[in-house]
Amino acid sequence: MDWNSFLRFVRGPLFEASLLVFVAGLAYRLLRVVTLGWARNRAPAAGSRVVGVGRSYAKGVIAWPFIPWVKDTFRGNAVTYLAGGLFHLGLFVVILLGTAHMLAWKSLLGFGWPTLSPSIVDFLAAGAIVAMIALLINRFSHPVVRKLTGPAELLNWLVVFLAMVTGYMMTHHLFFRYEVLFGLHMVAVDVLLIWIPFSAIPHFVFYFFSRTIHGVEHGRRAVTP
Amino acid sequence: MNTREAIHTFVEKTDGWVAAQLEACTRCGICAEACPFYQATGKPEFAPVWKVELLRRTYQQKFTLAGRLRTGLGLQRKVEDEDLVEWSKIVYEACTVCNRCAMACPMGIQLGPLLDEVRAGLAAAGVVPEDIMVAVRKQINQGSPLGVTDQVFEERLEWVADEWDVSIPIDKEGAETLVVFSSIEIMKFPQSIADIVRILDAAGENWTLSRKGREGINWGIYEGNAEHTKLFVKRVLDAAEELGVRRIMITECGNAYDALRWTAPNLVRVPAGLEITHIVGMLGEYVRSGRIKLKAGAADGDGVITFHDACKIQRRGGLIEEPRQILNVIAPNSFREMSPNKEAAICCGGGGGVAAIKTADPYRYAVFGLKLAQIRAAQADTVVMACANCRLQFLDGLAHFNSNVKVRSLSEMVVGALG
């Protein structure tokens, strides 16, 4: 198989299959949790749960969960805050505000949106890659994080990293011919899409559950989350 | 030990609420940075995410297809006896369930309540530290972990009434409010009883104590045993129902408020219309409504005063502003906040049953060291708090570190400023 046919395959049938696995897998993960049942909390609320949820999201989404809201939590694990934040920022900017990706979204959703200049996107992409490397090192050097790191965590890191790094190489035409880089990036993305439902990466879905629960629990007790 | 029971309990407790949060965890380890036990000792096994690992592992092995497959194929170990022993240590000795971890978690995961589920499994398996079980048995058999039986209760209160010249009604008919003390106050801080009685009378409260509902503390919660928790709350709730009161007022105890305000309604039927309150909340209301008047500046002139937020009353109870309102009136020139404080306050280290376990002493003192550093940073001479167990921990800890810092209860401060 030459690189052109490979590229056709990973942009074509493999992508379609990966996306379907991704959708089916996420639906599976979501329903597997949601259908477990939810007990009602019968303790009367002391404050507004809605306000609690609003505040929880304001701190956790809009103003970013990578700000160390609780005092003295930064120094001991600064890498996770800084690199985690930089990684997520780069990730979202690249896949949502990068022109090439926006066009892909447009083909799937039917509508597009304005994007950022490639120099900004590129800078943040580089930042995200550096952040990922820092996070990997942290996984082995921080005493707590080391305890929590196993093959699953490393594999998650790897599939995300490969997708990012091949994308970066592609943008900068590094080392290989463009169609080769394009093919590598697409296959990395396809593998990532397939792997996501089997991993801890769906935290981007369950995040909304935990953040809402957080807001409800604090609102119930009239405490600022 | 019955490890199967532990696993069954974990499975039983894992509903959508638990599962969604277990799934949300990204193993980032930030929760550890907020945990006073990890911060004070540096032991990675004290990280909150590690403390709940048993629950997560069971979820993965029992509830996910991949987990079932891998355990079935022998690719991963099931939860075994050694695991329960190992986790019993970290979950009971190195956690006060202060839930500070939940505030730091970027996902907002409620690690405290999840840890309660772990304790439930360990309790079902019978792997609870003996020091805790001693207290539990005492409460089952004598009605109080400190041995405050019916008789001791009456004798003690008689003495308090006499000693401080106050009138303490027990099982009074027609009372609106059932006041529930903790045996810590009864046995260790009898003056607090007198203080609170004076405040209630000054506020014109129509109140009573109850023989049956004499104990607010709930060692079923520390053990993690729902049956025992239920048993202990029922004693208070039944007493309230029999007396026909409109509300229950918990005095200076965080665990009691946790048990009756937030836990009881999900375990038993709380009598309709019965309000569960805490003295801190009531104090705030008395001051706001003018039912009690405080002399401005009454506590000034005796050095710097700071306030310690008790985990179950402030962060988990929401009664954060009331102590400030009071202290700003009675000590406007002396009151200084610690940092961090309020909902992000650092636990004293003595709650959650930890103070009862002798082998946990080194961790408990280490955590108190963090507290002491805070007090010193605020240059405080006096620390005020609204939880009797915190008071015990502070007195013990300050002595341990040879500190001259004074400890006062909030009620004590209020009584001293009654105008």
Add this chain to the structure above:
Amino acid sequence: MREETIYEHLQREGVSRREFIKYCGMVAGAMGLWATPVLSESARLFGNPDLIGEVIRALETKPRLPIIWLEFQDCAGCTEALTRSQSPTFVDLVLNKISIDYHETLFAAAGFQAEEARQRAMQAYAGRYVLVVEGSIPTGARGVYCTVGGRSAVNILKEAAAGATAIIATGNCAAFGGIPKAKPDPTEAKGVWEIVTDKPVVNIPGCPAIPEVTAGTIARFLVFGTLPELDDLNRPKTFYGTTIHDQCLRRHFYDAGKFAGTFDDEGARNGWCLYKLGCKGPTTYNACPAIKWDGGLSFPIQSGHPCLGCSQPDFWDGGGFYQAQSVPLDRPTLEAVGIAAGVGALVGAGVAVANRSQKKRANEPEAETTGRD
């Protein structure tokens, strides 16, 4: 009788020595000039100080190159492009002056006479002629979709290839199947090299192939007697060594993120990059930005139209001429997504229900269901 050399032929036609040298210069230039910098072939050519001398000697001593030009499933566009080239130009020089060709479209003769002429040429020049093929070869239904004189294109090709000294497939159809191969490919169209597997086939893809590229390749074969260095799609690296993207005059707009959004918006009028309008430049190898079309007049991007990728295999199925390259080629339909989500949700719910019954079995009979703290 010795065959007359190219120089002798040109002399007979009234070309002076000075003009002849000029022609040799054109040939020499055409073989290496529009190569991308660091390719071994061009480096070798450029490094040769006596390149023109080599060309002169070749044309002085070699006879004209016989070319047999076959057309199958095609539009004759590649031929049209060649013949539309203005004269005197390099193309004209190569095809009219230094080679003899047997070209069905250009022949005055037709039918049996044309067939006979071709057969005679193939016999006379057996082992010496260059076979140039235009158009794809249909293989479906035993090749019945393209027949000439009652014979299938497949057979005609095989016969002609057997006696050829070199085979050149000009145009995307002959190289890779071209438009006849576009989905659903009813005739099972194939490129020459998929049918002729025992000899090297030089692919000169394009839609049409750039005339100077076809002619330049023929000239190179004439001068050196060997095939040029080819890439992995058998295209001469001299002309197909870089992408349109890497030589594009609008590349700085791409790098700066300035894209035309529609064909007549401000960006388009300012000559901005056409990536969003579907330009396939980044993955297309050809010499368009350097050689251009119509004697160096312009090429699609310069005129404001995105590159179609016409020198690449399957460019008709490349997602659409106006679909950006970053868009996936195959996308699931909404129905497929719905079904996938439904299946996933069902299995997930099923597993959750199984888990719930696990919980019931684990539950002690007398314990109440607990609420959430």
